[in-house]
Structure formats: C-alpha cells, structure tokens
Amino acid sequence: MGEVWTVLRVLEWTAVYFRERGIESARLDADLLLAATLGVDRVGLYLRYDQPLNAEELSRFRARVARRARREPLAYILGEVEFWSLSFAVTPAVLIPRPDTEVLVEEALARGPDEARVLDVGTGSGAIAISLAVERPAWQVTALDVSPAALEVAQGNARRHGVAERLRFLPGDLAQLPDEQFDLIVANPPYIPSADLAGLMPDVRDHEPHLALDGGPDGLAAYRALAAQAASRLRSGGCLLVEIGQGQEVAVQSLFAQAGLRDVRNRADYAGIIRVVGAARQ
Structure with missing residues (x-):
C-alpha cells in the first residue's frame, strides 16, 4: 500500500x-x-x-x-495574475503586471479629462490600458506594443473584460509613436540598466521578456525617446505619465523638463518609493 x-x-x-x-x-x-x-x-x-x-x-x-x-514565475505557471482587481492572462511573451504599477493607473485616472484619448506605450498584457478602459468607458484607449505575441495576449485580455470594442491595438515601437495627439500618454517602459540584468532574481532574469526589462546602458533610453516625442504627440495640456525604477526620478524629471514639459510631478507607491513621474505639455 x-x-x-x-x-x-x-x-x-x-x-x-x-x-x-x-x-x-x-x-x-x-x-x-x-x-x-x-x-x-x-x-x-x-x-x-x-x-x-x-x-x-x-x-x-x-x-x-x-x-x-x-524559478519559473508563479503567474506563468498559473497562466494569470490579478491587477487592479481584474484577472489578466499572462504568458512568457509579456511582463507580469506588478501591484506597484497600479499607482500609474491611479495617477492617469486622476489627471485625465472626462473624455480622453489615451496611448498606452508597451502595453504587454494590456493591464494598464484595459484597467483604464474599464474605469473610464468614455475614454478612447490605444495600446501599442512591438511584440505581436504580446498584442495577442492583450487582445485576449480585452475580450475577457468586455472592452475589446473600445480598445485599439497597434504594433509599434516607442521610438516612433503613432502620429496623432493624445490627452494622456502612459507607459511602464523598460528601465533596468543593461549591466544590471544579470543580477536580477532568476524568476525575472531567466523567464520574463528582456525587451520589457532592458532600459539601455543607464536605464533611461525609453524615457529619452518618450520625452523627445511628447510635445508633438500630446494635446495642449496633455500629460505624459511613466513608471520609473527606484532612484530614477531626478534623471527622468530632468529629461522631461529639457523636452519643454511643465508641471513635472512625482507620485510615490504605497511603500513610499517614487514610482511615477508625470509632466504636461505647455
């Protein structure tokens, strides 16, 4: 027996x-x-x-x-993760949404007008874009990602939460944003310096997509690209809101100010770490 x-x-x-x-x-x-x-x-x-x-x-x-x-992440094994009290399907094609990123959603909801055109850059699983669409039915949300596999996951999540008809999914890299103007541009871009990737926890380093992690030599490459395009892609008074890595707020604020953005502000997460930097077009 x-x-x-x-x-x-x-x-x-x-x-x-x-x-x-x-x-x-x-x-x-x-x-x-x-x-x-x-x-x-x-x-x-x-x-x-x-x-x-x-x-x-x-x-x-x-x-x-x-x-x-x-050390395969639990979310990939289970096939889903909770974000913004919603369940999102995840695969190794997308970064696993973290609770810290909910602060970016909160800030976008607070700063966006009643009716807004919103661009989510590097949408991944679609967690940010879909959460915004669920909370603000009047918003027109565009989700951009360079990875076809990530866009497929995001589209599936949009259908899961009944917002697929109100979301537009576009293939594209943050180096060339859609030639349109938006009230809000939000992004959780790659921000880890390339040399630091090897020191990440194996759960992240060996399993999550490096394209969504590698921020270039100093971790700021994505912020430079976004800042350079903000003035031409934001409507007057429109906001650029980005998640940042710990300790990057001064550098990102400086990039935004140099790009001519005003009203540069920080937002801390619930651990007291500065997690979001936002700025507006003149």
Missing part, C-alpha cells in the same frame, strides 16, 4: 522544498499551485486538509512544483 499524501502533508512538504530552493513565498506558492490543481480557492484547501490526493492530482501538482522549483 502506497503512502497517503493528504492536502496538508503535500503543502507542508512543498513549502519546505521551495524554501530550500530560495523561494521566499514558499507556503503561499505551494497553496496557490495546489489550489489551482484541485480547482478550489485557498479556503477550499483549508477545508480539505485531510483529503488524500489521487495519482492524477499528484502528477499534475508535481509537474507544477518542478516548474516553480526551476
């Missing part, structure tokens, strides 16, 4: 296994992987602590555990 692997025993073993491999959120990851395997939520797990797993459930769970042990 084989060993009996109950829900509780499996969770405890997996948490230890993950901790030994340097995964900080070991028990949480174990919970979420097993919940997904069994088709329940975390509360459902707690109500099933004494329930044995059958052979097929154990096999599927072990495959997921092996992927996480190789």
